[in-house]
Amino acid sequence: MAQAQTWRAWLLTDTPTSRRHAKLSALYQGWLSFRGNTMAMVGLWILILLGVIALAAPLLAPHDPFAQELGNRLQPLWSEGHVLGTDSLGRDILSRLIYGSRITLYIVGLVALIAPITGLLVGTVAGYVGGWTDQILMRITDIFLAFPRLVLALAFVAALGAGIENAVLAISLTAWPPYARIARAETLTIRSSDYISAIQLQGAGALRIITKHIWPLCISSLIVRVTLDMAGIILAAAGLGFLGLGAQPPSPEWGAMISEGRRFILDHWWVATVPGMAIFTVSLAFNLLGDGLRDVLDPKDGNK
Amino acid sequence: MTMLNIENLSVWFGGGRDRVDAVRSANFHVNRGASFGLVGESGSGKSTILRAIMGLVPNWSGTISVDATPVGKKREKTFYKAVQMVFQDPYASLHPRHSVDQVLGETLYLHGFRDIDARVVKLLDDVGLGAKFRFRYPHQLSGGQRQRVAIARALAPEPSILLLDEPTSALDVSIQAEILNLLTDLRSEHGLTYVMVSHDLSVVGHMCESLAVMKDGEIVEIMDVETLRNAQAQHAYSKKLLAASI
Amino acid sequence: MTLLDVENLWVQFPSRQGVFDAVRGVSFTLGRERLAIVGESGSGKSMTGRAILRLIRPPGIVTADQISLDGIDLMKKSEREMRDVRGQKISMVMQDPKFSLNPVMTIGQQIIEAYRLHNKVSKSAAFDKAIEMLEAVSIRDPERVMRAYPHEMSGGMGQRIMIAMMLIPNPEILIADEPTSALDVSVQGQVLSIIDKLVTDRGMGLIFISHDLNLVADFCDRVLIMYLGRIVEVCDAKNLHNAKHPYTQGLLNSLPRLSEPRRKLDVLNRNPAWSEAPSVSGRV
Structure with missing residues (x-):
């Protein structure tokens, strides 16, 4: 107990003694204020659970997600050996959901890397450099923004061919413009601040100022925005899957599962509903997490 | 021996119909080791002169010479080694996510110093903070401490001229006294030349040997501090300002 | 005649490190006079002004034995009734x-x-x-x-x-929170003389919150000097330059003066005992 007390004091100090100490202390303070937000913690736990499920899928899944058993098709919930029933080919829905979490996380992870980073690059360069560069980059952004997201993604997938990788690419291509707009707006306010003038007076170049001084301040609001957008990304991926342009059968992607279940929705509602519930839960978890992160990270909230 | 010479300096913002002349043909010079004050009310262009010297305004004309060398439109690295600036608001002039160590370390690195660790500690000692402040973030510092860090950053490249833009106007009077004393000490230790902008005549009277009074972008009068103390200002506006300050 | 009577006013903000006391047991009265509250940032002077109008937002907590206006305790009023007090009886001018x-x-x-x-x-x-x-x-x-x-x-x-x-x-009372510190010196004078004229003509009570000792000495009748949430000294404004408390003296000496050139300014040495000493009462 005494040991824990001193660790806590060490982490909460206002007088850090080394670089590592200062970093850890700042992280711990952030964690404390995040932990105070119950809903955000719920979201975080759901996502940790999802991560564990995806990692341990072969251990958790009661059946092979691809094993067909045509004599045992469209079993209801809680039936013998199949807790969440079976689909039209007699595959265990629970196992497919568990394996599907891998695909969902894969898509979400990739999009969450590609889209914000592209947006950050475009937005900060446009905002900091200004002039013609700004005009050109922002007009390109506007062009992408002008199309409805799913329609644009559909066009890309149609051009590139169906498949998970192309779905990821298509979703990323449609998701980056809002990030570019946010990053540019933040850069414009940061650019005119005294601390940027101060580093300019040390002879720092544009590259250093953008990467070392502007990015750290933009990233927090982008992270918040990404977690809030996650739900949309999952739904877009599911939408593409549903239209048959994302993950291809027999892969157990949640959207594709709904698409398959659609044919039986009136008589065998659970086939489409169960993956729908999974998408709903994960989207909600990301939203809750994003709300909590906004309280911790958003520099505009001066709750110090 | 003239350290800083300003001739016919004009600064304007915008163009055409929206053009605003912030500074109109300002002339003054500051000798090596001297301290020169710029006083005036808000909008008189006193801070703009400092920003023009540092190259932080887009449009200016005239001649700015440092140590008898005129500066070009684009400042050289050697310029930033010779001239540094301390900003008005210590709450806005430090990067909120950078620790004191990062702020000073990066500045030293950019100026090509290699013994960074030793120099960071030395700088913190020079401004009266000490090594225990090295790893703190701005939100863990008081206003006065932040301003000391900002002064340490300006001193890092070992400049000969320091431009001070209202360095104490955001601080309490007791903290103001500490910062002004620090600046007095640093000037005599490092042989610095100061140009100080302030709206407070008593602060300029305390820190400077001579001063210029500005109104609507023009320097209306340049006088030495004795004239100021004896209330012998010539120009009507300087008299009015002096009367309001006492 | 007493317009406002504040007794044992506390303003507290709970935080992760414990409760932060912004104002610690301040008592004073206001008659038809110009009362100044001076202090540095963090002294609780603005919080005192806001607490009188119960304008402290949660999680901040205001407690007081009484804040009575014409004999009616504002602490006992509902939020609805307070809305009539704000503006009608007590007005506030911000920085x-x-x-x-x-x-x-x-x-x-x-x-x-x-x-x-x-x-x-x-x-x-x-x-x-x-x-x-x-x-x-x-x-x-x-x-x-x-x-x-x-x-x-x-x-x-x-x-x-x-x-x-x-x-x-x-209103009967005007609370002015640093009304002139964002203004240029030449304009400051005009605004102050307007406040002065109105307060005198209408017989109002004025609470003038400021960090500027010289200004307050010229402009007000009575001065409360606050330090870390407590009143350390109460004196007549015209005697402010002969203040007894070392904190007040320190503040006055740390100001540069045109008439007395010095190489170094006096630095305030803060004594921990100042914040421990009980609050001086500003009641008349």
């Missing part, structure tokens, strides 16, 4: 008028609206009254100002308009 005026309404509309909120009169009567108010705060050409938007006003004009609006309901 920066830019944040207190609505940017998309003309100044005339805002004054008329404020006036009609408190008085049941026709628009034209309110218009005449508004012109009269603006003239009272020495605004030349009030009709033009009525048509203007807040961003077209200079700082000094904005502050005068704020004062005019605050005085519409004829």
Whole structure:
């Protein structure tokens, strides 16, 4: 107990003694204020659970997600050996959901890397450099923004061919413009601040100022925005899957599962509903997490 | 021996119909080791002169010479080694996510110093903070401490001229006294030349040997501090300002 | 005659590191006088002013034995009843008028609206009254100002308009929180003399919150000096330069003076005992 007390004091100090100490202390303070937000913690736990499920899928899944058993098709919930029933080919829905979490996380992870980073690059360069560069980059952004997201993604997938990788690419291509707009707006306010003038007076170049001084301040609001957008990304991926342009059968992607279940929705509602519930839960978890992160990270909230 | 010479300096913002002349043909010079004050009310262009010297305004004309060398439109690295600036608001002039160590370390690195660790500690000692402040973030510092860090950053490249833009106007009077004393000490230790902008005549009277009074972008009068103390200002506006300050 | 009686006022903010006491047991009375509260940032002077109007937002907590206005305890009033007190009986002028005026309404509309909120009169009567108010705060050409938007006003004009609006309901007490610190020295004088004239003419009580000792010494009748949430000294404004408490003396000595050139300014040495000593009462 005494040991824990001193660790806590060490982490909460206002007088850090080394670089590592200062970093850890700042992280711990952030964690404390995040932990105070119950809903955000719920979201975080759901996502940790999802991560564990995806990692341990072969251990958790009661059946092979691809094993067909045509004599045992469209079993209801809680039936013998199949807790969440079976689909039209007699595959265990629970196992497919568990394996599907891998695909969902894969898509979400990739999009969450590609889209914000592209947006950050475009937005900060446009905002900091200004002039013609700004005009050109922002007009390109506007062009992408002008199309409805799913329609644009559909066009890309149609051009590139169906498949998970192309779905990821298509979703990323449609998701980056809002990030570019946010990053540019933040850069414009940061650019005119005294601390940027101060580093300019040390002879720092544009590259250093953008990467070392502007990015750290933009990233927090982008992270918040990404977690809030996650739900949309999952739904877009599911939408593409549903239209048959994302993950291809027999892969157990949640959207594709709904698409398959659609044919039986009136008589065998659970086939489409169960993956729908999974998408709903994960989207909600990301939203809750994003709300909590906004309280911790958003520099505009001066709750110090 | 003239350290800083300003001739016919004009600064304007915008163009055409929206053009605003912030500074109109300002002339003054500051000798090596001297301290020169710029006083005036808000909008008189006193801070703009400092920003023009540092190259932080887009449009200016005239001649700015440092140590008898005129500066070009684009400042050289050697310029930033010779001239540094301390900003008005210590709450806005430090990067909120950078620790004191990062702020000073990066500045030293950019100026090509290699013994960074030793120099960071030395700088913190020079401004009266000490090594225990090295790893703190701005939100863990008081206003006065932040301003000391900002002064340490300006001193890092070992400049000969320091431009001070209202360095104490955001601080309490007791903290103001500490910062002004620090600046007095640093000037005599490092042989610095100061140009100080302030709206407070008593602060300029305390820190400077001579001063210029500005109104609507023009320097209306340049006088030495004795004239100021004896209330012998010539120009009507300087008299009015002096009367309001006492 | 006592207008306001504040007894044992505390303002507290709970935080992760424990409870932070912004104001610690402050007591004072206000008559028909100009009372100054001075102190440095963090001394609790602004919090005291806001706490009187119960304007401290949660999680902040205000407690007091009493804050009585004409014998009625404000602490016992509901939030609804407090809304009538704010503005009607006690008005407040803040540091920066830019944040207190609505940017998309003309100044005339805002004054008329404020006036009609408190008085049941026709628009034209309110218009005449508004012109009269603006003239009272020495605004030349009030009709033009009525048509203007807040961003077209200079700082000094904005502050005068704020004062005019605050005085519409004829309050008994005006709380001015650093009303001139955002203004240039030449304008400061004008705004102060307007406040002074209004307070004297109407027999109001004024609480003047400021960090500027010299200003307060010239302008006010009585001064409370606050340090870390407590009153350390109470004195007459004209005797402020002979203040006894080492903190007050330290503050005065740390100011640079044109008439007395010194190489180094005196630095305030803070004594921990100052914050431990019980609060001095400002009651008369």
